[in-house]
Amino acid sequence: MSIVTVQLGQCGNQIGFEVFDALFSDSHCPQGLCSKRENEAYQASCKERFFSEEENGVPIARAVLVDMEPKVINQTLSKAAHSGRWKYGQHSCFCQKQGSGNNWAYGYSVHGPRHEESIMNLIQKEVEKCDSLNGFFIIMSMAGGTGSGLGAFVTQNLQDQYSNSLKMNQIIWPYGTGEVIVQNYNSILTLSHLYRSSDALLVHENDAVHKICAKLMNIKQISFRDINQVLAHQLGSVFQPTYSGEGSFHYRRNPLGAFKDPALYTSWLEPVHAFSVWKTQRAFSKYEKSAALVSNSQFLVKPLDTIVGKAWNMFASKAYIHQYTKFGIEEEDFLDSFTLLEQVIASYCNLGF
Amino acid sequence: MTQSVVIQVGQCGNQIGCCFWDLALREHAAVNQKAIYDEAISSFFRNVDTRVVGDGGSISKGKICSLKARAVLIDMEEGVVNEILQGPLRDVFDSKQLITDISGSGNNWAVGHKVFGSLYQEQILEKLRKSAEHCDCLQCFFIIHSMGGGTGSGLGTFLLKVLEDEFPEVYRFVTSIYPSGEDDVITSPYNSMLAMKELNEHADCVLPIDNQSLFDIISKIDLMVNSGKLGTAIKPKSLVTSSAGAFKKRQEKPFDAMNNIVANLLLNLTSSARFEGSLNMDLNEISMNLVPFPQLHYLVSSLTPLYTLADVNIPSRRLDQMFSDAFSKDHQLIRADPKHSLYLACALMVRGNVQISDLRRNIERLKPSLRFVSWNQEGWKTSLCSVPPVGHSHSLLALANNTCVKPTFIELRERFTRLYRKRAHLHHYLQIEGMEESCFTEALSSLSALIQEYNQLDATKSMPAEELPRLSIAV
Numbered sequence: 001m002s003i004v005t006v007q008l009g010q011c012g013n014q015i016g017f018e019v020f021d022a023l024f025s026d027s028h029c030p031q032g033l034c035s036k037r038e039n040e041a042y043q044a045s046c047k048e049r050f051f052s053e054e055e056n057g058v059p060i061a062r063a064v065l066v067d068m069e070p071k072v073i074n075q076t077l078s079k080a081a082h083s084g085r086w087k088y089g090q091h092s093c094f095c096q097k098q099g100s101g102n103n104w105a106y107g108y109s110v111h112g113p114r115h116e117e118s119i120m121n122l123i124q125k126e127v128e129k130c131d132s133l134n135g136f137f138i139i140m141s142m143a144g145g146t147g148s149g150l151g152a153f154v155t156q157n158l159q160d161q162y163s164n165s166l167k168m169n170q171i172i173w174p175y176g177t178g179e180v181i182v183q184n185y186n187s188i189l190t191l192s193h194l195y196r197s198s199d200a201l202l203v204h205e206n207d208a209v210h211k212i213c214a215k216l217m218n219i220k221q222i223s224f225r226d227i228n229q230v231l232a233h234q235l236g237s238v239f240q241p242t243y244s245g246e247g248s249f250h251y252r253r254n255p256l257g258a259f260k261d262p263a264l265y266t267s268w269l270e271p272v273h274a275f276s277v278w279k280t281q282r283a284f285s286k287y288e289k290s291a292a293l294v295s296n297s298q299f300l301v302k303p304l305d306t307i308v309g310k311a312w313n314m315f316a317s318k319a320y321i322h323q324y325t326k327f328g329i330e331e332e333d334f335l336d337s338f339t340l341l342e343q344v345i346a347s348y349c350n351l352g353f
Numbered sequence: 354m355t356q357s358v359v360i361q362v363g364q365c366g367n368q369i370g371c372c373f374w375d376l377a378l379r380e381h382a383a384v385n386q387k388a389i390y391d392e393a394i395s396s397f398f399r400n401v402d403t404r405v406v407g408d409g410g411s412i413s414k415g416k417i418c419s420l421k422a423r424a425v426l427i428d429m430e431e432g433v434v435n436e437i438l439q440g441p442l443r444d445v446f447d448s449k450q451l452i453t454d455i456s457g458s459g460n461n462w463a464v465g466h467k468v469f470g471s472l473y474q475e476q477i478l479e480k481l482r483k484s485a486e487h488c489d490c491l492q493c494f495f496i497i498h499s500m501g502g503g504t505g506s507g508l509g510t511f512l513l514k515v516l517e518d519e520f521p522e523v524y525r526f527v528t529s530i531y532p533s534g535e536d537d538v539i540t541s542p543y544n545s546m547l548a549m550k551e552l553n554e555h556a557d558c559v560l561p562i563d564n565q566s567l568f569d570i571i572s573k574i575d576l577m578v579n580s581g582k583l584g585t586a587i588k589p590k591s592l593v594t595s596s597a598g599a600f601k602k603r604q605e606k607p608f609d610a611m612n613n614i615v616a617n618l619l620l621n622l623t624s625s626a627r628f629e630g631s632l633n634m635d636l637n638e639i640s641m642n643l644v645p646f647p648q649l650h651y652l653v654s655s656l657t658p659l660y661t662l663a664d665v666n667i668p669s670r671r672l673d674q675m676f677s678d679a680f681s682k683d684h685q686l687i688r689a690d691p692k693h694s695l696y697l698a699c700a701l702m703v704r705g706n707v708q709i710s711d712l713r714r715n716i717e718r719l720k721p722s723l724r725f726v727s728w729n730q731e732g733w734k735t736s737l738c739s740v741p742p743v744g745h746s747h748s749l750l751a752l753a754n755n756t757c758v759k760p761t762f763i764e765l766r767e768r769f770t771r772l773y774r775k776r777a778h779l780h781h782y783l784q785i786e787g788m789e790e791s792c793f794t795e796a797l798s799s800l801s802a803l804i805q806e807y808n809q810l811d812a813t814k815s816m817p818a819e820e821l822p823r824l825s826i827a828v
Contacts, residue, residue, distance in 0.1 A: 097355055145638075312821060
């Protein structure tokens with residue numbers, strides 16, 4: 001069961017590289033802390049999922065790289081090739097010369113339709129290399145123009161063309177204090193569109209990962225590379241092969257018991273349905289014991305509410321709107337996005353206990 | 354990657370332009386040690402095999418043969434352009450990309466705009482089309498000119514309309530040198546006012562710069578060097594202070610040093626688009642993020658380091674000093690007080706070994722002392738370019754869309770009114786075909802409307818940020 005990854009924009013491509021690198025390093029780790037047979041099964045499964053074979057044995061990432069300007073893709077390709085351990089496919093990239101200018105409308109309404117055929121063809125080629133396709137993993141940021149706008153467009157296309165396959169979007173929530181001034185506009189437009197076409201949105205907040213680097217890892221001068229590596233580590237531990245189902249726990253105490261507390265869940269959800277465990281004997285990334293938690297909770301209501309609030313505030317003054325209407329995104333499109341997201345916020349808030 | 358074309362108009366424009374090309378060459382020479390013609394260089398230079406006659410000489414890849422600037426040089430006098438063509442940069446310019454005349458514009462906007470505009474329109478179009486053809490993907494025109502004279506001001510702004518009509522998709526970034534109070538050109542208020550209307554209507558982004566600020570910066574550098582303070586030696590390789598690799602005597606050509614600063618501004622502005630970094634910023638992102646409303650497109654720039662220190666490995670504390678400096682009046686290229694005015698948006702373009710945490714720490718630190726408009730409280734746009742400028746370990750360019758430009762425009766309006774009220778020198782303009790009094794009154798209303806926009810924004814400064822009611826949804 002293979003996953004095809006689509007990396008979009010500077011953020012998507014920079015993270016994508018770290019993710020594949022983390023997956024590869026982990027699966028080729030000699031100390032799996034398990035039996036040899038177990039380790040081999042693990043490696044084979046990981047490989048099948050994320051890499052395809054090449055003649056000379058160098059694994060090729062099952063990925064399509066998309067960006068509207070060449071610098072980042074060039075860097076990403078050469079970083080991968082340099083490592084000598086794995087690489088990206090020679091013809092797996094789609095690149096243009098002029099970026100999206102941090103403009104969601106440009107990414108969605110101009111680049112999207114213009115390059116639809118080429119991009120979807122590239123993805124199709126990658127899909128054909130899979131024996132059996134599990135789904136798509138789309139890595140994008142919300143703040144910029146390509147990852148956000150073109151990412152939303154591509155996800156929509158994937159929904160149309162591969163409606164039976166799973167689509168999971170890895171979204172990067174920007175720092176609260178700007179990386180991009182129009183990031184709140186770009187974010188609400190992205191989220192509202194993804195809500196209609198994606199199956200799952202996996203969110204990483206730059207602020208949160210930054211705190212991890214600062215407080216937990218004590219990194220002094222935090223770079224985007226540090227942030228992306230933490231992210232990749234988290235994603236890796238979620239994606240690497242595990243077995244589902246209950247079984248006897250091998251730990252002395254049962255730390256997972258806390259998750260069986262009904263107070264965590266809504267009244268209409270039983271803990272046994274809400275909480276699932278997947279585990280494996282095989283260590284991840286040389287950690288003797290590790291755990292990753294993926295949750296669907298009210299945790300994201302506050303960040304979402306903040307972004308919607310800021311975007312609404314800016315929208316009321318009509319600032320920057322001319323940059324969007326120039327490329328076909330009208331005020332009604334903004335209002336539609338606000339409406340949808342307010343509904344999401346309300347739904348989450350109204351989860352009665 | 355995209356290309357940009359520089360159009361240098363008039364004496365000031367061409368002198369600054371010349372400094373820019375000199376610095377650009379040296380920057381690329383320092384970065385590109387193997388002399389391969391790469392995409393970064395191609396943003397400003399063509400690679401030409403000079404043995405080939407005619408147009409076929411362009412080489413897109415491989416070793417650098419001969420670099421030609423993507424530039425159009427326009428002047429209605431021959432002196433400055435001739436000097437450039439006889440100087441050390443003569444081979445960098447394509448001799449076909451020049452438009453010159455002999456008589457000059459006589460410090461008269463009307464002569465530059467109406468007379469030379471119509472006379473040279475066809476030629477201008479031809480040269481521009483040629484430059485565009487040589488580009489794979491043309492993104493931006495950089496126009497460099499002064500506001501106070503006749504050619505830069507008049508013909509330079511005539512160009513803007515031509516560019517807008519002929520290349521509507523290509524950004525028009527204008528670097529405008531505003532006259533200082535004690536300008537020796539009596540009619541500079543007329544010229545500047547008439548030019549402002551064109552900038553209002555046809556430029557995407559304007560970087561106003563005034564001579565006084567540049568002069569103050571240069572004087573400060575001189576002071577620091579001559580005071581002989583320990584540790585304040587200017588690094589000889591620094592592109593900020595020298596344009597010939599060697600330490601030039603300040604007294605010889607004061608304008609050269611001032612022009613270098615403007616040239617540095619343009620280099621740093623485009624660095625993140627040319628070179629790699631962990632958070633790139635392309636030129637189209639400048640306009641997108643810093644221009645919330647089409648008419649409010651005047652950006653105050655400030656550059657650090659200017660008064661450089663001899664240390665190469667600047668520790669974190671000094672790095673933070675760089676950020677503080679960028680927000681100090683000493684480093685601004687226009688006299689204005691952004692700290693006591695209202696920010697609409699601010700961009701920080703960092704070069705060198707600076708990481709996201711350094712950027713964030715400094716934004717958090719400086720934010721409380723700056724006032725942002727209510728609908729853009731976190732209005733920061735940031736970029737990180739890994740390649741530092743030559744001779745420095747890092748640098749910072751801050752671009753602010755701030756109501757502090759208002760006083761500059763108000764002063765301009767006052768100087769204009771003082772002259773216009775007495776109808777002094779007006780006949781020089783009105784006698785030009787196509788010029789009427791309405792040109793003056795329209796320019797005045799255009800500027801007044803702009804000042805009014807800034808006034809309205811300033812009025813919101815003291816108001817508390819309201820919590821606007823959100824959409825209520827039936828669940």
